[in-house]
Amino acid sequence: xxxxxxxEGIRQGDESAFRELVDQYQQMVVNxxxxxxxxRDDALDLSQDVFIKAYHSIDRFRGTSRISTWLYRIAVNxxxxxxxxxxxxxxxxxxxxxxxxSGSSPVERAADxxxxxxxxxxxxxxxxxxYQALESLPKKQRVALTLNKLEDLPYKQVAEIMDISVSExxxxxxxxxKKLQKKLAENIKKA
Amino acid sequence: MKCKEIHTRxxxxxxxxxxxxxxxxVQKHLQGCPDCxxxxxxxxxxxxxAREDRISYQPFYYTRLQAKMERQAERYSQHALRRARTFRxxxxxxxxxxxxxxxxxxxIQLGKGLGNTSTVAAQTQxxxxxxxxxxxxxxxxxxxxPIEQEYFAVDSAAVSDPSQKTNRYE
Ligand SMILES: [Zn+2]
Numbered sequence: 001x002x003x004x005x006x007x008e009g010i011r012q013g014d015e016s017a018f019r020e021l022v023d024q025y026q027q028m029v030v031n032x033x034x035x036x037x038x039x040r041d042d043a044l045d046l047s048q049d050v051f052i053k054a055y056h057s058i059d060r061f062r063g064t065s066r067i068s069t070w071l072y073r074i075a076v077n078x079x080x081x082x083x084x085x086x087x088x089x090x091x092x093x094x095x096x097x098x099x100x101x102s103g104s105s106p107v108e109r110a111a112d113x114x115x116x117x118x119x120x121x122x123x124x125x126x127x128x129x130x131y132q133a134l135e136s137l138p139k140k141q142r143v144a145l146t147l148n149k150l151e152d153l154p155y156k157q158v159a160e161i162m163d164i165s166v167s168e169x170x171x172x173x174x175x176x177x178k179k180l181q182k183k184l185a186e187n188i189k190k191a
Numbered sequence: 192m193k194c195k196e197i198h199t200r201x202x203x204x205x206x207x208x209x210x211x212x213x214x215x216x217v218q219k220h221l222q223g224c225p226d227c228x229x230x231x232x233x234x235x236x237x238x239x240x241a242r243e244d245r246i247s248y249q250p251f252y253y254t255r256l257q258a259k260m261e262r263q264a265e266r267y268s269q270h271a272l273r274r275a276r277t278f279r280x281x282x283x284x285x286x287x288x289x290x291x292x293x294x295x296x297x298x299i300q301l302g303k304g305l306g307n308t309s310t311v312a313a314q315t316q317x318x319x320x321x322x323x324x325x326x327x328x329x330x331x332x333x334x335x336x337p338i339e340q341e342y343f344a345v346d347s348a349a350v351s352d353p354s355q356k357t358n359r360y361e
Contacts, residue, residue: 022253030246040246048256052263129233130241141360149206150242171360178199181234185198188233 003067010058021067022051028068029075035146036079037086038125046082050075065160072153072161076143133183141176148173192216197227201234 001009001020009017029050034043053074054061061070125131134142140162147158148169159169197220203209204217221228 019253022256026252027246027248030249030252034244034246043246044249044252048252048259051256052260055260126244128241128244129237138360149202168360175360177202181199181202184202184234184237185230188230 004063006067007058007061007063010055018055021054025068025071029071032072032075032147032151033079035150036076037082038128038131042082046078047075050078053078069157069160072147072157073163076147076161080139080143129184129187130180133180133187136183137176137179141172141179144169144172145176145180149177192220194220194224194227197221197224198230201231202238204231205235205238 001017006017006021006024010021026047030043030047033046033050034040037043037046050071054071061067134146137145143162144158147153147161148155153161155166155169155173158173159166162169164172197217200209200213200217204214207214209217221231
């Protein structure tokens with residue numbers, strides 16, 4: 001199936017067309033999510049939401065860009081939202097520990113914490129130094145550098161995904177690279 | 192070049208993205224400086240590890256996705272059904288009075304020898320619009336991702352308004 005056939009098929013409710021889309025772009029979407037959330041299970045969950053979103057908003061796909069660009073864009077958005085929400089959740093859960101209104105006994109609380117710790121262990125982020133350094137970059141620099149250097153996308157496609165000009169993309173990537181190298185060097189020296 | 196300058200060029204060096212001249216200078220420095228060599232090795236290891244952190248093709252991915260979509264659709268349809276019920280509960284009494292009022296109005300009009308009631312009757316008999324409303328609510332409930340994304344939209348605002356001194360490359 002060509003891209004056009006896939007899109008038309010999905011619009012007309014042809015399940016095999018959607019299946020084809022998912023099969024073709026599964027790895028791409030899963031991996032770009034993983035580039036941002038740095039956790040395999042989260043990336044797999046999140047990537048499914050990306051396909052669901054694509055399915056329900058297929059009529060918004062104007063066909064002026066490639067499917068991959070469109071999916072990348074949804075995936076980056078979803079990932080950034082996920083990170084933001086996760087940060088919020090973490091703040092609230094640490095507040096919960098500070099102001100424990102649950103009224104449960106210390107033993108129960110300890111059990112709860114144990115489960116939580118277990119869950120956290122399972123969903124532990126990949127603590128690669130590059131990933132840690134990337135997390136310290138401003139959001140747009142991080143997106144541009146991740147897509148260009150880790151996903152190997154050319155400037156032109158990064159520009160399309162981020163809806164900015166190619167020259168702007170170049171500036172973002174150069175700044176990001178400088179910061180990343182500096183941060184990495186600092187982290188390595190500290191260790 | 193000083194060690195510090197070397198440190199901020201190592202990834203570019205690894206990827207061969209420096210000018211030929213710089214590439215050579217970094218190489219020379221690394222040969223003569225064990226500290227920078229160690230730094231280079233650490234950085235290269237992390238960099239390659241990050242690049243190779245890939246999730247392979249998942250054979251049951253589509254089946255799982257389908258299951259998730261079915262669960263969601265079911266939740267939404269239950270939700271829509273509840274809405275439709277509430278809507279019917281509120282709408283039916285209201286409709287009763289509207290029909291009553293219309294009846295009186297038409298009666299008066301008829302008394303004057305005017306009007307045709309058949310279209311009104313046809314409209315009030317069919318509950319299709321309730322279904323239509325429920326369906327509409329269902330689709331509205333699925334809030335679609337704004338593809339013109341919020342993160343990047345901020346930037347174009349800054350571009351169009353030069354008085355905003357936000358750094359567009361941050
Ligand atoms: Zn040195």
